[in-house]
Structures are given as structure tokens and as C-alpha cells.
Amino acid sequence: MKIFTSTQIHELDKYTIDHEPVSSINLMERAAKAITHCIEAEWSNRTPIVVFAGPGNNGGDALAVARLLADDGYQVSAFLFNIHNKLSNDCALNKKRLIESKRIKQFTEVSVNFEPPTLTPDTVVVDGLFGSGLNKPLTGGFAAMVKYLNSSPAKVVSIDIPSGLICEDNTYNISANILKADLTLTLQQKKLSMLMADNQKYLGRLKVLDIRLSPEYIQNTDCRYRILEENDIRGIMQPRDDFAHKGSMGHALLIAGSYGMAGASILATKACLRAGAGKVTVHSPKRNYDIMQISVPEAIQQMDPEETLFSHPVDTEPYNALGIGPGLGSNETTAIALIAQIRRSTCPLVIDADAINILSSHRAWMQQLPKDIILTPHPKELDRLAGTTSSCCYERLMKASELAERLQAYILLKGHYSALCLPNGHIDFNSTGNSGMATAGSGDVLTGIITALLARGYDAPSACRIGMYLHGLAGDLAAKDLGKESLIAGDIINYLPKAFLRMED
């Protein structure tokens, strides 16, 4: 699903009006009906409703919802904030319709002073102050109003987006001036800011309401952001060849695990096997030999000359892909071996965990990374790599995207919605996964999966897309049976077969 920016959403809105065709007031009525329907499904008509409408079309939606709820027997009070004496056309028209309908309990147009109503715990507030037209953080009276609503015991339903939250960049926004909704009813598609972990607290439950904006515009318009869904992944997954043999399913090499961190290499290796690689060779320090042999008998062992760490780059000629980094440690000997390994590798590469940390402390080496390399940082690793200073998820995402463009690499930023930053500046978000997967070793599993897919012959973007989707899906299937609290990385591996089965259905 494409995630259009607020500017594109306005164009889509206009295109729909011109080409469906539908008048803008009728499109607003369509949106208002969908919103009303959701509110009525959640709360009975004995629920007191207080509607707060702003001067734009978000306010227009809210006034239409006020009328429709009143028509259905709800006790509705509505406040329209018109402090500059300027309403959008459709907001003004819906104000007129609301007044004319006469079903409303109370309608107040606020131009200067606002006497806030008492909000009881059983009240539902409909927030139509600002939507996709908000272009800067809220200040003054509107910020005060948000604070008032946030401290009230009422339930808040936000139309399109919680007021105060900007659709894209909230780097310089003020958290206290953003409304915290209990339910967000967003129109047509999720907005980019709704995919950021740091904005989840404003959204409450999130529902997307289809208001049938032009499918033609949606299909034909290029879009920087998209959410990958099951069908997108099914479309790029190749059926397994009936005549496959282990030699034709790819030979993956993993360089992982220093002494004491064998677990990381075990997880990556098992995941690599479970993701269908024909053969997996794992290179680790001598002391890990027994544990590796016992834990993953299906893998081929290759021992580093060192007892406890990775010290010698290896020839990658026999392999179809290399995954390097899980549990590797950041010893200087390992760092030098890593850059030598990257330079001499001839196969597709996945760089993770300690390998990323080593690059962060040797930034000059970044220029030596080959094109199309895959990096799979978690947020802290990305911060070290890209020098991000703020904890704002949007800013971090933009840094990751800039880096992907500069390096011509694929940067898979792990998180709530893992984001694959592509060399052309586009970003694909993953739709699977859950908070139970925020557990040690989960990233090692992902590295193993992506390395297997590369070895099997998928190109870098497909391996990343399928890899993150299956990883999240396996986590979701595991969480369904085991719950999120106790989920461990090994469970994700154990549920990978079910994730593959689901995709073959």
C-alpha cells in the first residue's frame, strides 16, 4: 500500500473530485458517514458527544459527523473554532447544514474566548481540529486546548490524525501539544508519521477507513513510501523448483560469533537453514567448534585460526552470499579482518550487528563498501553509523535513507515497522512483526534469513523485502501460540516453516 505525503493526499483528493467525479462536499459527506459508522459501532446513542471542529476540512468532517450523529439520536454539543473568521468552503457549508438540521443539542462558534465544557469519563470527544492540512506545530490557544483534552477523562476519537500531529515530519514538534487519541480514524491510508514508533502514543487504536479515493491516481502516481503487504511479497517469492538439489539452492556463508557469543552464530545459522539455503557454512573461532557442531549439525564448520575471534578473511568464491556480524565482537584484529573480508568478497553481502559497529568506529572504511550491500542496523546501530543525534524516529529514518542513497546500499532499519531504505531514496515498510520480537538474537535470525534468500538467488531488494516480512510473520505466528511476553529468538526460527507454508497457501 502506497503511503502518500500530505501534499499528494491533497492532489489525490482533487483528482478524485475531478475524475470520479464527485463534488468536494459529497466526498466530505462520504468520509463523515464512514467516521460516523465507526463511532456508532463503538458507542451507543446514550453516549454524550462533544465535537471540536477547526477551520479547515478536518473541521468540516467533524461538523458533518456532529450532524449525522445528532440525526441518529445522539446528544451532540459542537464547538467550531473560527478565530480568524475564515473557514474552508466545505467547513462553512457543513456549519450551515448543522445549524439548519436543528437536532444538535448545542452549537458554539468560538472566535475569541472559549469556555471549555466539562468532560465526564463517559463523554466521547470527536477531534476535528486539524488534519492533513496542519503545517506547523500547534501553539497558543490550540496547544492549550490539546492539553485540556489530554488531561480530561473523556475518550477521544480523532478524525484522520490526532490534532497537533503532522503527517510527516514531527522532529520539532512538542509532545505536550499533540492530542492523545483513544481511537484514530484515518482516511484512505495511514500517514507516514503513524508508522514511527515515537508517535504510537498519540494514535490509540488506529483504523483506516476506505473512502474510495481515485484508484487510478493511486496506481499511477509514484510514491516514496509504501507498506509491504502479503500480496506484494507473494508477488516476488519464487516457487521452489521441484528438481532442486542442495547445490542449486545456494551455498551461504556466515561469519559470526566470537568466544562467548556462539549463540548469535547458532541463531543466524539455524535461521539460514530454515530459510531454505541448500548449504550453510559457518565460520567461527576454534573454541566454538563443539557447540556449533552439537547445536547445528546441518551446517558445515569452518574454523578461524584464532581461538576466540574472527581474524582471517576467507575466500568467498564457493559461496553465493555472505552474512557477517552477529556476535562478532569489535576487537581491532576482527575489525581489520572485516574490512579485508568486505574488500575481497565477490558475492552479495549482509552486514549486521558488530560488523556495523566496527564500520561506525572506522567511518573512512564506509567508502570501500561495494554497491548493493545490505546493512541491517537497529536504531542504536544506525545512530552510531549515521551520526544521528536526536531520538526522533523520522529524523533517524531520513538519515538512514540519505545513507542508503550515498552508499547505493540497502539499509534495513529494524523496529516497529522495519524500514527498508533503497538506493533510489524510496522506503518500504514492513507490516508484520510484534513487540514480542524485541528480544536478544531476533536480529541474528533476520541476518540468517536474508543471507539464505540471497544465496538462493534473490536480488538484494527482494531478499530484504521477503526476509523482513517472513521474519515478522514467523514472530506473529509464534506470538499467537506462545504470547509476546515469553517469545525468544529461537521461537522465530521454529515458526519460520509455518510462515513459509502460509505464503505458499
Ligand SMILES: NC(=O)C1=CN([C@@H]2O[C@H](COP(=O)(O)OP(=O)(O)OC[C@H]3O[C@@H](n4cnc5c(N)ncnc54)[C@H](OP(=O)(O)O)[C@@H]3O)[C@@H](O)[C@H]2O)[C@@H](O)CC1
Ligand atoms: N484528502 C482526503 O482524503 C479527504 C480529506 N478530508 C479532510 O480534510 C482534511 C484536510 O483538510 P485541510 O486541507 O483543509 O486541512 P486541515 O487539517 O483542516 O487544516 C487546515 C487549516 O489549519 C490551519 N493551520 C495549519 N497549521 C496550523 C497551526 N499550526 N495552527 C493553527 N492553524 C493551522 C490552516 O491555516 P493556513 O495554514 O491555511 O493559514 C487551515 O486553516 C483531512 O485531514 C480530512 O479530515 C475529507 O473531508 C475528504 C477527503
Ligand SMILES: [K+]
Ligand atoms: K484531527
